[in-house]
Amino acid sequence: MSELKTRPTAASVSEFLAQQGDQRRADCEAVLRMMEAATGERAEMWGAAIVGFGRYAYTGSNRKTFEWPIVGFSPRKNDLTLYLMPGFEQRAxxxxxxxxxxxxxxxxxLKKLADVDLDTLQALIDCSVDAMALQRIRR
Known part of the structure; x- marks a missing residue:
C-alpha cells in the first residue's frame, strides 16, 4: 500500500447529497448535522463517495502516516454507512x-434513520470523536 486512494477532494458535499433519493438525502443531511455538531468541523468529500469530518493521523503497516476522517458516512447502495473510529468494542x-x-x-x-434512536446515534458519534482526540489533527 503506497498511497491511499481515498483522500479529501474539492468536490461539493451538497452536490453529492443532491444526487441521492429523497429519503436517503434527508437521512444523510441529518447525519451530516450530527457529525458537524460532534466534530465542530465542516463536511468535506473524501474520494467520490465518502463525506468526512475532521482528520486524524495514523501509521499504516508500511510505516507511512496517513490522514483519515475522524467520522464520516457514505450513502451506499444497500445501507447508509457510518465510519466511526476506533470501532465498537466498548459500545455494546x-x-x-x-x-x-x-x-x-x-x-x-443503517438502512434508514427511522430504524434507530437518534439520541443513541448521536452518543455513538460523540464517543467516536472523543476516542480519537489524541490522534486528531487540528487545522
Missing part, C-alpha cells in the same frame, strides 16, 4: 439501544 450498551443496524470493524450500517 449503546449498540443495544440503537435499533436496527449491523456493524463491521469501524462501520455502522
Amino acid at each position: 450498551e449503546l449498540l443495544g439501544k440503537l435499533g436496527r443496524h449491523k456493524t463491521g470493524k469501524s462501520c455502522l450500517y
Whole structure:
C-alpha cells in the first residue's frame, strides 16, 4: 500500500447529497448535522463517495502516516454507512439501544434513520470523536 486512494477532494458535499433519493438525502443531511455538531468541523468529500469530518493521523503497516476522517458516512447502495473510529468494542450498551443496524470493524450500517434512536446515534458519534482526540489533527 503506497498511497491511499481515498483522500479529501474539492468536490461539493451538497452536490453529492443532491444526487441521492429523497429519503436517503434527508437521512444523510441529518447525519451530516450530527457529525458537524460532534466534530465542530465542516463536511468535506473524501474520494467520490465518502463525506468526512475532521482528520486524524495514523501509521499504516508500511510505516507511512496517513490522514483519515475522524467520522464520516457514505450513502451506499444497500445501507447508509457510518465510519466511526476506533470501532465498537466498548459500545455494546449503546449498540443495544440503537435499533436496527449491523456493524463491521469501524462501520455502522443503517438502512434508514427511522430504524434507530437518534439520541443513541448521536452518543455513538460523540464517543467516536472523543476516542480519537489524541490522534486528531487540528487545522
